[in-house]
Structures are given as C-alpha cells and as structure tokens.
Amino acid sequence: MAELRGALIGCGFFAVNQMHAWRDIEGASIVAICDRDPERLKVVGDQFGIARRYVDAAALFAGESLDFVDIATTAPSHRPLVEMAAQNRVPAICQKPFAPSLADAKAMVKACTDAGVALMVHENFRWQSPIQAVRAVLDSGDIGTPFFGRISFRSAYDVFSGQPYLATGKRFIIEDLGIHSLDIARFLLGDVSTITTRTARINPNIAGEDVATMLMDHKSGATSVVDCSYATKLATEPFPQTLVEIDGSDGTIRLEHNYRLTVTGRNGTAVSDVSPPLLPWASRPWHNIQESVVAIQRHWVDCLANKTEPATSGADNLRTLALVEAAYVGAASGEPVRLDALL
Ligand code: NAD
Ligand code: 89Y
Numbered sequence: 001m002a003e004l005r006g007a008l009i010g011c012g013f014f015a016v017n018q019m020h021a022w023r024d025i026e027g028a029s030i031v032a033i034c035d036r037d038p039e040r041l042k043v044v045g046d047q048f049g050i051a052r053r054y055v056d057a058a059a060l061f062a063g064e065s066l067d068f069v070d071i072a073t074t075a076p077s078h079r080p081l082v083e084m085a086a087q088n089r090v091p092a093i094c095q096k097p098f099a100p101s102l103a104d105a106k107a108m109v110k111a112c113t114d115a116g117v118a119l120m121v122h123e124n125f126r127w128q129s130p131i132q133a134v135r136a137v138l139d140s141g142d143i144g145t146p147f148f149g150r151i152s153f154r155s156a157y158d159v160f161s162g163q164p165y166l167a168t169g170k171r172f173i174i175e176d177l178g179i180h181s182l183d184i185a186r187f188l189l190g191d192v193s194t195i196t197t198r199t200a201r202i203n204p205n206i207a208g209e210d211v212a213t214m215l216m217d218h219k220s221g222a223t224s225v226v227d228c229s230y231a232t233k234l235a236t237e238p239f240p241q242t243l244v245e246i247d248g249s250d251g252t253i254r255l256e257h258n259y260r261l262t263v264t265g266r267n268g269t270a271v272s273d274v275s276p277p278l279l280p281w282a283s284r285p286w287h288n289i290q291e292s293v294v295a296i297q298r299h300w301v302d303c304l305a306n307k308t309e310p311a312t313s314g315a316d317n318l319r320t321l322a323l324v325e326a327a328y329v330g331a332a333s334g335e336p337v338r339l340d341a342l343l
Contacts, residue, residue: 003027003028003029004027004028004029004067004068004301004304005028005029005031005064005065005066005067005068006022006028006029006030006031006066006067006068006069006070007030007031007032007033007034007060007064007066007068007069007070008022008030008032008033008034008044008069008070008072009033009034009035009057009060009069009070009071009072009073009081010034010035010071010072010073010074010077010095011033011034011035011037011040011041011043011044011045011072012035012040012072012073012074013162013163014072014095015044015072016044016047017286017289017290017293018070018072018122018293018297019044019047019048020279020281020282020290020293021290021293021294021297022070022297023048024279024294025294025297025298025301026301027301027305028067028068028297028301030048030050030070031050031052031064031066032050032052032053032054032060032063032064032066033045033048033050033052033053033054034053034054034055034056034057034059034060035055036055036056037055038055041053041054041055052064057081057084058084061084061085061087061088061090066088066090067090067091067304068090068091068092068093068118068300068304069081069085069090069091069092069093070092070093070122070297071085071092071093071094071095072095072122073095074095074165075095075097075098075099075100075175076100078094078095078098078099078100078104078108079099079104079107079108081094082094082108082111082112082119082314083107083108083111085112085117086108086111086112086114086115086117087111087115089115089116089117090117091112091117091118091119091304092112092117092118092119092120093119093120093121093122093297093300094108094119094120094121094122094314095121095122096121096122096123096179096180096317097175097176097179097321097324098121098314098317098318098320098321099321101325102318102321102322102325102342105314105317105318105321106318108314109314109315109318112314113315118303118304118309118310118313119313119314119315120296120300120303120310120312120313120314121312121313121314121316121317121320122293122296122312123179123180123183123296123312123317123320124180124289124292124293124295124296125180125181125183125184125242125289125292126180126183126184126187126311126312127292127295127296127299128242128276128288128289128291128292128295129274129276129277129288129291129292129295130241130242130255130259130261130274130275130276130288131184131187131188131242131244131255132295133255133261133272133274134188134244134246134253134255134261135187135188137253137261137263137265138188138246138248138253140265142250142251142263142265142266142267143246143247143248143249143250143251143252143253143263143264143265144248144249144250144251144266145248145249146188146189146220146222146246146247146248147221147222147223147247147248147249148222148223148224148245148246148247149185149188149189149222149223149224149225149244149245149246149247150224150225150226150227150243150244150245150246151181151182151184151185151188151224151225151226151227151242151243151244152181152225152226152227152228152242152243152244152245153177153178153180153181153227153228153229153240153241153242153243154227154228154229154232154234154238154243155229155230155232155234155237155238155239155240156230156231156232156233156234156237157230157237157239157240157285159176159230160206166206166208167205167206167207168206168207169207169208170207170208171208171209171328172206172207172208172209172210172230173199173208173209173210173211173212173228173229173230174197174199174209174212174214174228174324174327174328174331175208175324175328177228177230178212178214178226178228178324178327179320179321179323179324180242181226181227181228181242182214182226182320182323182324182327183312183317183320184242184244185216185218185224185226186319186320186323188244188246189218189220189222189224189246190218190219190220190222191218191219191319191339192216192217192218192219192319192323192339193217193218193219193338193339193340194216194217194336194337194338194339195214195215195216195217195323195326195327195330195336195337195339196214196215196216196330196335196336196337197212197213197214197215197326197327197328197330197331197337198212198213198214198331199211199212199213199331200212200231202229202231203230203231209331210229210230210231211228211229211230211231212226212227212228212229212327212331213225213226213227214226214227214323214327216323236257237285238257239285240285240286240288240289241257241258241259241288242255243255243256243257250265250266251263251264251265251266252264255274258273258275259273259274259275259276259288260272260273260274261273261274276288276291276292277291279291279294296312299311318343319339319343322339322342322343323339325342326338326339326342
C-alpha cells in the first residue's frame with residue numbers, strides 16, 4: 001500500500017506527541033502542518049523537518065493532496081475544521097473533547113457521513129496498554145460477568161503550566177480528563193443508561209470544577225463509579241495513571257498504582273506488571289499517554305487501509321460526549337440524567 005499522506009493542524013503542547021508517533025508508524029507520514037500561530041508552526045516544522053507549512057487551514061486543504069488530516073487544536077475550532085475536512089473529502093482525526101457541545105458533535109458526524117469520509121476522535125486513554133490489559137482479562141471470561149466497576153483518576157499534578165487554558169474555562173475536569181475516564185467505563189462495561197454527578201472546585205485559582213464523582217447505570221446491569229480529581233495530594237503522585245476496579249460474578253480485577261494488575265479468577269490469583277513501555281522519545285510520567293498515542297494512530301492507519309470503522313469513531317464518541325453533557329446537567333440539578341434523551 002502506498003504511504004498515506006497526512007497533515008497536522010494545530011502545533012501546540014500535545015501535537016508534539018502526535019508528530020513523534022507519526023514518525024514511528026509505518027504506512028503514513030505527515031507531509032504538511034498548519035497552525036495559525038507562526039511561532040508554533042516554526043517550532044514544530046523545524047523539530048520534525050516539515051517544510052510545507054500553512055497558517056490557514058483552508059490554504060492547507062487547497063494546497064495539498066491529502067489522505068487524512070490530524071486535528072490537534074483545542075475544542076472551539078474542532079467543528080469548523082472537521083467540516084472543512086468533510087467538504088474537501090479528507091478523512092479526519094479530531095482531538096478530544098470532540099466538540100464544545102453534543103449538537104456540534106452530531107453535526108460533525110453528519111458532515112463526515114454525508115461526505116463519505118472516516119472520522120475518528122483521538123480518544124486515546126482506552127488504548128493505554130494497562131487499560132487494554134484489563135479489557136483482555138474481561139474478554140478471557142476469567143472473572144465472569146462484571147457487576148461493578150470503579151474508574152479512578154486522582155492527582156494533584158500541575159496540568160495548568162503546560163495547558164494554561166484548562167484554568168480559565170467554566171468547565172474543567174469532566175470535559176478535559178473525566179471524558180477519558182467515562183470513555184474507559186464505556187469501553188470496559190458498555191453503554192450507560194443513567195448518570196448521577198457531584199462536582200467541587202477546590203483550587204481557588206481556576207474557573208471550573210476540579211473534582212467530579214459520577215455514578216452510572218450501565219445497560220448491561222452493571223454499576224460503576226467514575227471519580228476524578230486534580231485536587232488530591234498523595235504521598236506518591238500517580239499522574240497520569242487511571243486505576244480500575246472491576247468485580248465480576250467469578251472474580252475481580254484491580255489495576256493499582258504503578259501499573260500492578262491483580263486478577264482473582266476461577267483459577268486463583270495472578271499479579272502482573274502491566275507498565276507501559278518507555279518509547280525512545282517519551283518522558284515520564286507522560287509515557288503512558290504517549291504510548292497510547294502511537295496505538296490509536298496505528299489503529300487509524302489500519303482502519304483506513306482496511307476500510308473499517310475506528311473504535312473511537314465520531315459516531316462512537318457521541319456516546320462518550322453525551323456522558324460529559326449529562327454529567328454537567330446532573331451536577332447542576334443534583335438529579336440523575338438519562339442518556340437516551342440526549343442521543
Ligand atoms: P494548545 O493550545 O497548546 O495547542 C493548540 C494549537 O492549535 C495552538 O498552537 C493554536 O495556535 C492552534 N490552533 C487553534 N485553532 C486553530 C485553527 N483554527 N487553525 C490552525 N491552528 C489552530 O493545546 P493543546 O494543549 O496541545 O491541546 C490540544 C487538544 O489536545 C485539546 O483539545 C486537548 O484537550 C487535547 N489533549 C489531548 C490529550 C490526550 O491525551 N488525548 C492530552 C492533552 C491535550
Ligand atoms: O488534557 C488532558 C488529557 O487529555 O490528558 C491529560 C491532560 O493533558 C490534562 O488533564
């Protein structure tokens with residue numbers, strides 16, 4: 001198969017990981033980049049040796065013949081950029097959060113469906129190797145049918161120095177980080193019928209909530225708790241580890257600090273180390289996330305080659321984004337929110 005020609009739009013904080021990952025992946029390469037900030041364009045262009053540079057996305061689409069575009073900007077620009085990709089018949093990857101509202105996200109899915117182009121949300125946390133290890137245990141049947149789950153992310157890591165916009169939005173942790181935890185809950189326990197949410201803001205220097213606790217009824221009958229916090233000071237800072245507890249009819253799964261996986265099943269208890277590899281360009285503690293970027297982008301190339309729908313397609317991600325919307329509605333009202341009414 002000829003190498004796929006991709007372009008990256010948005011050369012900011014996280015895009016550097018995506019550029020490193022593209023260099024690791026066979027079958028695709030980034031031939032052009034775009035950022036409305038000339039400084040960011042120069043930094044990333046020089047770092048990765050990309051000569052074809054654009055400050056305007058419309059000019060990028062007009063000037064390049066592309067097999068896909070990788071949109072790594074923040075949420076406000078996602079809808080216009082995805083719609084521009086659809087108009088130009090170019091398959092698109094879009095960073096999370098998919099859109100500022102579910103209505104925007106639905107319009108983006110429709111635009112790509114109508115244009116007949118693939119759309120994948122860069123929802124990478126489910127691609128982390130420790131989370132994939134938990135999924136593999138569930139698939140093995142060793143713990144039987146899951147009836148309870150807890151997906152937990154508690155930290156006091158300073159995310160604001162790298163991503164200052166996170167401190168200024170009315171919405172913070174559910175939209176930024178909890179969105180990943182909610183997606184992991186769907187990945188492990190299936191779709192959700194009802195969510196009940198409580199939030200708090202502990203850090204006085206930010207605008208949004210930095211603590212959220214969500215109780216969910218899954219359509220399978222399982223119950224889960226998704227809890228996340230950026231106000232939790234621990235003896236050992238676990239960022240960016242997601243901890244998982246699953247109880248099943250025949251056993252349990254525990255993914256604990258330092259990627260220790262304990263499975264108690266029909267055949268007794270097994271403990272293993274499911275630490276992600278430290279890729280040559282990666283740096284701790286981000287290596288867990290960085291490895292998942294390679295995995296999701298490789299999946300995208302496979303999907304384009306085989307004409308299959310990505311696991312985190314735009315259509316799939318509507319269900320994760322609906323959980324985010326429902327969580328904010330429920331946090332404001334104090335009431336449980338049914339998901340079917342939103343989708
Ligand atoms: P950033 O602000 O550092 O970078 C965004 C870049 O996009 C900026 O350089 C900006 O100039 C550019 N840009 C914005 N609108 C544009 C437009 N219309 N055309 C061209 N360029 C445009 O942001 P970031 O921290 O890199 O975050 C980007 C996205 O990645 C966010 O949605 C964030 O939530 C997400 N993110 C994802 C993960 C993950 O693990 N999946 C981790 C961190 C951030
Ligand atoms: O933006 C967030 C994400 O997606 O992963 C971690 C993060 O960078 C900060 O919460």
